[in-house]
Amino acid sequence: MNKSAPAKAFNPFHALNVVGPFFGLLLVLGLFSLSPEVRPYLFTGGNFKIILIQTVIVALGALGMTMIIVSGGIDLSVGSAVALTSVVGATLLVKGYSTATAIVLTVLAGGLIGLANGLIIAGFSMMPFIVTLGMMGVVRGLAKWLAGNQTVNSPPDAPLNHLMARVSPTALFPLPPGVWIAIGLAIVVSVVMRQTVFGRYIYAIGSNEATARLCGIRVRLQKVLIYALAGLLFGLAGVMQLSRLTQGDPTVAIGLELDIIAAVVIGGASLSGGTGSILGSMIGALIMAVLRNGSNQMGWQNFTQEIIIGIVIIIAVGLDTFRQSRMRR
Amino acid sequence: MNCMDSTTLTTPRLRMTAVQKSFGATRALKNVSFEVAAGEVHALIGENGAGKSTLMKILSGAHLPDAGAVELDGQPFVPANPLRARRSGIAMIYQELTLAPHLSVEENILLGEEPARCGWLNRSRRRELAHRALAELRHEKIPLDAPVNSRTIAEQQIVEIARALIGEPKVLIMDEPTSSLTQVDTQNLFAVIERLRRLKVSVIYISHFLEECQRIADRYTVLRDGESVAHGDMASADLRQIIRLMVGREISDIYPRMPHGLGEPVLELRALAGWPKPQAASLTLRAGEILGVAGLVGTGRTETLRACFGLDRVYGGAVLVRSKEETHRTPAQRLKSGIGLLSENRKEEGLMLNRSLADNLTLTRYAPLSRCGFIQRRRQRQTAQDWMDRLDVRAQDPGQTVGELSGGNQQKIALGRLLHHQASVLLLDEPTRGIDVGSKAQIYKLLGQLAEQGKAIIFVSSYLPELLGVCDTIGVMCRGVLLEVRPAGQWTEHGIIAAAIGQAATATA
Numbered sequence: 001m002n003k004s005a006p007a008k009a010f011n012p013f014h015a016l017n018v019v020g021p022f023f024g025l026l027l028v029l030g031l032f033s034l035s036p037e038v039r040p041y042l043f044t045g046g047n048f049k050i051i052l053i054q055t056v057i058v059a060l061g062a063l064g065m066t067m068i069i070v071s072g073g074i075d076l077s078v079g080s081a082v083a084l085t086s087v088v089g090a091t092l093l094v095k096g097y098s099t100a101t102a103i104v105l106t107v108l109a110g111g112l113i114g115l116a117n118g119l120i121i122a123g124f125s126m127m128p129f130i131v132t133l134g135m136m137g138v139v140r141g142l143a144k145w146l147a148g149n150q151t152v153n154s155p156p157d158a159p160l161n162h163l164m165a166r167v168s169p170t171a172l173f174p175l176p177p178g179v180w181i182a183i184g185l186a187i188v189v190s191v192v193m194r195q196t197v198f199g200r201y202i203y204a205i206g207s208n209e210a211t212a213r214l215c216g217i218r219v220r221l222q223k224v225l226i227y228a229l230a231g232l233l234f235g236l237a238g239v240m241q242l243s244r245l246t247q248g249d250p251t252v253a254i255g256l257e258l259d260i261i262a263a264v265v266i267g268g269a270s271l272s273g274g275t276g277s278i279l280g281s282m283i284g285a286l287i288m289a290v291l292r293n294g295s296n297q298m299g300w301q302n303f304t305q306e307i308i309i310g311i312v313i314i315i316a317v318g319l320d321t322f323r324q325s326r327m328r329r
Numbered sequence: 330m331n332c333m334d335s336t337t338l339t340t341p342r343l344r345m346t347a348v349q350k351s352f353g354a355t356r357a358l359k360n361v362s363f364e365v366a367a368g369e370v371h372a373l374i375g376e377n378g379a380g381k382s383t384l385m386k387i388l389s390g391a392h393l394p395d396a397g398a399v400e401l402d403g404q405p406f407v408p409a410n411p412l413r414a415r416r417s418g419i420a421m422i423y424q425e426l427t428l429a430p431h432l433s434v435e436e437n438i439l440l441g442e443e444p445a446r447c448g449w450l451n452r453s454r455r456r457e458l459a460h461r462a463l464a465e466l467r468h469e470k471i472p473l474d475a476p477v478n479s480r481t482i483a484e485q486q487i488v489e490i491a492r493a494l495i496g497e498p499k500v501l502i503m504d505e506p507t508s509s510l511t512q513v514d515t516q517n518l519f520a521v522i523e524r525l526r527r528l529k530v531s532v533i534y535i536s537h538f539l540e541e542c543q544r545i546a547d548r549y550t551v552l553r554d555g556e557s558v559a560h561g562d563m564a565s566a567d568l569r570q571i572i573r574l575m576v577g578r579e580i581s582d583i584y585p586r587m588p589h590g591l592g593e594p595v596l597e598l599r600a601l602a603g604w605p606k607p608q609a610a611s612l613t614l615r616a617g618e619i620l621g622v623a624g625l626v627g628t629g630r631t632e633t634l635r636a637c638f639g640l641d642r643v644y645g646g647a648v649l650v651r652s653k654e655e656t657h658r659t660p661a662q663r664l665k666s667g668i669g670l671l672s673e674n675r676k677e678e679g680l681m682l683n684r685s686l687a688d689n690l691t692l693t694r695y696a697p698l699s700r701c702g703f704i705q706r707r708r709q710r711q712t713a714q715d716w717m718d719r720l721d722v723r724a725q726d727p728g729q730t731v732g733e734l735s736g737g738n739q740q741k742i743a744l745g746r747l748l749h750h751q752a753s754v755l756l757l758d759e760p761t762r763g764i765d766v767g768s769k770a771q772i773y774k775l776l777g778q779l780a781e782q783g784k785a786i787i788f789v790s791s792y793l794p795e796l797l798g799v800c801d802t803i804g805v806m807c808r809g810v811l812l813e814v815r816p817a818g819q820w821t822e823h824g825i826i827a828a829a830i831g832q833a834a835t836a837t838a
């Protein structure tokens with residue numbers, strides 16, 4: 001009677017969940033390649049390098065945002081946090097701190113913003129939407145104040161600028177360190193979400209917070225950790241922003257949070273929490289970058305791009321909703 | 330299992346002595362004492378508000394008692410918080426299931442107790458533990474990888490029990506475990522409780538269904554107004570006596586029969602089909618008729634009502650309202666023609682829990698309360714107050730939020746909305762689920778009065794005694810098919826169950 005536990009059964013819907021966003025990415029690439037002018041350029045190593053570099057900031061943000069959204073929360077202060085941390089990093093470099101110190105302190109600054117978000121949300125049981133909406137203004141203001149209402153140029157020869165530099169622009173390799181860092185962190189966060197108790201508690205809280213509490217999960221502590229960890233990732237996105245512009249700009253990255261949320265949602269996460277994956281979010285971030293890149297090459301105006309990206313988000317989420325309702329049956 | 334040692338013979342597993350608890354001026358528990366032995370199934374019986382939930386919250390560590398003693402295996406037991414209570418061996422199965430819907434069966438079973446080293450999940454160990462817990466309940470067929478919201482309510486409940494078993498509980502408290510189960514699922518649950526009994530787990534079984542308590546429990550305690558008023562062996566108990574003790578008065582007949590004649594057909598379903606259920610539902614409902622629909626959960630009863638009301642798409646067949654074909658209609662159109670639906674899911678669909686009684690009662694018909702599109706608050710409150718009085722809703726005032734009321738009172742508000750709407754055809758889906766005996770009796774009486782006024786009622790229920798007691802006619806749904814509706818007098822409980830599981834031949838034999 002004592003049979004061993006059955007092996008994991010293959011679930012076609014489960015597979016679809018992972019393949020879905022990937023299929024979307026192929027579809028977007030495929031549609032752009034229909035244009036004879038764009039096709040020869042789109043699939044060059046140099047262009048893929050551009051796409052990957054353009055993805056880094058959204059991807060790092062999406063890593064943190066996925067944790068937050070899966071836990072049933074949201075963070076609207078990411079754009080402001082990236083701006084503030086880029087200013088912090090530039091200021092530190094100007095003051096003569098070493099690159100390593102500047103990076104660490106910049107990332108910690110991001111973590112501090114996240115910690116503040118988490119403490120307020122968990123401590124006072126407040127809606128993440130409202131708290132981070134407020135924090136969006138507070139942090140943006142701090143960035144402008146710290147920068148004296150202007151951009152802070154990093155020293156021209158700062159090694160930090162190489163993080164996102166495009167060396168040998170016609171070939172895919174070598175990729176700048178920023179891309180490798182993003183890929184590495186994506187793997188780390190994905191493993192944390194899937195394989196650690198901390199990660200599984202994120203899903204549990206997003207799925208049913210009352211149950212999580214009932215099962216002895218320390219929901220408040222967990223939330224503070226989630227927002228603080230995400231903040232560290234947003235701080236790192238700020239470092240990448242600084243490296244890319246070679247200056248700290250307090251007005252940069254306005255609306256970045258919406259791109260990030262879109263990437264996470266395209267990647268299959270539900271804004272009501274409980275579902276989502278890092279792999280999906282990363283593909284979502286790539287889809288956003290490919291759309292921008294392809295539209296540029298088509299010579300489309302900025303407003304056309306915005307309309308198209310908006311439509312893609314709605315279709316992606318619509319398909320997901322449809323799939324969910326089929327799955328329920 | 331080991332044979333009992335001397336301590337288990339002499340010391341009860343759980344003993345409560347003269348426990349008291351007050352909230353401000355309200356004395357929720359005045360004097361509660363009872364004992365449960367190891368491996369005993371103990372029924373805790375009482376109306377809503379008798380103090381059952383406070384008692385459970387003390388045991389589960391959510392509240393501390395003001396006075397009195399609680400002992401677990403002879404040791405004083407005062408859990409400071411739910412986690413402590415769980416660790417001491419008190420597990421709880423709530424009436425509303427508390428699973429994380431997106432997580433898998435396996436993840437839910439081990440939630441909060443994941444086998445891990447330094448925060449790193451041990452998946453194979455988790456799988457093994459989850460499988461073992463399900464196997465102990467003889468339900469190893471439930472797939473461990475399936476998201477828990479894809480399983481039936483009955484299976485989800487098994488998952489909850491399996492989760493409780495992980496903590497190796499000494500006492501398992503089950504609050505209304507059968508309120509959303511069918512007869513067959515209830516039988517399975519009883520088999521599970523038998524397993525628990527054999528594992529020497531003490532079960533405190535809370536239910537409004539006295540017949541069930543009688544079947545499964547060894548002993549019982551009756552609670553009334555925060556006091557334990559009676560104990561005894563279930564085998565020798567007299568149900569009428571217990572009801573009298575519960576309510577403190579004699580309920581002469583809980584199913585009042587009011588004379589009412591049947592009129593013209595007001596609603597006809599002809600082989601109504603939805604996707605994937607029902608497959609073919611046919612019935613004719615006349616004015617002044619209470620038509621009961623029995624059947625297993627998931628057989629398509631709810632879906633039939635939803636399709637009929639326009640909430641789900643109709644894929645085949647026809648709906649006739651007052652002998653006119655009106656198959657495809659929206660809920661708004663149905664309401665306009667005087668058809669109202671009471672959802673089985675009171676909390677998520679039936680009511681706006683965070684809105685006031687008045688808002689909930691008047692939502693579908695503002696016309697008599699408004700002038701030029703502006704709702705007159707005073708008239709709305711007055712109307713709500715009238716309905717609250719007529720339905721005997723116990724609440725502070727019409728402005729109170731519905732979520733604060735007990736289940737029975739919430740249900741009266743949901744029903745009141747249909748009455749305020751002046752619906753002449755009422756589709757009621759499990760209207761008495763999870764509410765106390767007193768409120769049930771009031772609802773039965775109300776249904777009788779409505780039928781007397783010529784309203785037509787479809788009454789879907791999994792509780793056979795009430796169907797047999799209240800309905801004029803009863804149809805049994807099986808695998809999405811509802812064919813024959815017969816006068817209630819021609820049915821027996823046995824016959825209904827047989828028909829529900831597709832054994833109609835033996836039913837007529």
